[in-house]
Amino acid sequence: MIAATVRSGEVVISPFDVRRSRPASQLLSLGNRFVRAEAGDAPIDPFRRSTVEAAFGEPFPADTVELSQGEFILGATDELVALSPRYSGRITGMSHLARLGLAVHVTSDLISPGFGFGAPTAITLELVNQHPRPVLLRSGMPICHLQIHALETASARSYDQVPSGYNGSAQPTVSRYWAEFTVGEAGLPGGAE
Numbered sequence: 514m515i516a517a518t519v520r521s522g523e524v525v526i527s528p529f530d531v532r533r534s535r536p537a538s539q540l541l542s543l544g545n546r547f548v549r550a551e552a553g554d555a556p557i558d559p560f561r562r563s564t565v566e567a568a569f570g571e572p573f574p575a576d577t578v579e580l581s582q583g584e585f586i587l588g589a590t591d592e593l594v595a596l597s598p599r600y601s602g603r604i605t606g607m608s609h610l611a612r613l614g615l616a617v618h619v620t621s622d623l624i625s626p627g628f629g630f631g632a633p634t635a636i637t638l639e640l641v642n643q644h645p646r647p648v649l650l651r652s653g654m655p656i657c658h659l660q661i662h663a664l665e666t667a668s669a670r671s672y673d674q675v676p677s678g679y680n681g682s683a684q685p686t687v688s689r690y691w692a693e694f695t696v697g698e699a700g701l702p703g704g705a706e
């Protein structure tokens with residue numbers, strides 16, 4: 514039961530609202546910080562920080578955001594989350610919102626053991642509107658489910674030990690792929706700056 518796990522301190526969901534508890538998940542809310550994907554012709558090279566950061570605007574606060582057809586924006590959960598190395602998590606969309614064409618992540622639903630451990634962290638949401646009409650996002654609205662899974666044994670290399678990780682951020686964070694992987698290490702030709 515998630516409330517008991519939160520009480521034990523092994524999982525942090527802050528603030529925790531028991532009214533948002535569901536049979537096997539906790540509903541999380543949308544925060545009020547966003548980062549827009551910006552159009553352009555220059556390709557994003559995940560290995561190159563400058564090309565990644567050029568593809569997004571500055572974080573901005575908003576109580577309401579209108580997401581047009583096909584638009585992609587980073588948001589974050591209002592709740593800060595932390596998992597001890599004994600737990601992993603999974604975020605999934607809400608059926609209510611999926612039926613409106615709203616996706617809350619892009620194929621990345623894993624919350625690693627140790628995520629936010631020692632530094633509770635907002636989960637970044639990759640929001641995409643797949644309906645032909647614009648959809649309104651409001652900060653504070655229930656936005657996704659968080660499932661929590663107890664592991665049989667604690668993770669040997671938990672996420673808080675990953676130097677390139679996202680731990681500690683309270684707002685949406687753009688990709689740091691470039692901080693973890695270099696072109697040479699991946700066996701690909703070319704520079705890695």
Ligand SMILES: O=c1ccn([C@H]2C[C@H](O)[C@@H](COP(=O)(O)OP(=O)(O)OP(=O)(O)O)O2)c(=O)[nH]1
Nearest residue numbers: 618621622623624625628635636637638672679
């Ligand atoms: O939509 C998501 C999915 C995951 N996370 C968090 C939890 C996760 O533990 C962390 C890093 O994601 P992940 O571990 O999936 O990164 P990765 O790109 O798969 O690689 P690595 O594990 O090597 O960092 O980001 C989010 O904030 N939003």
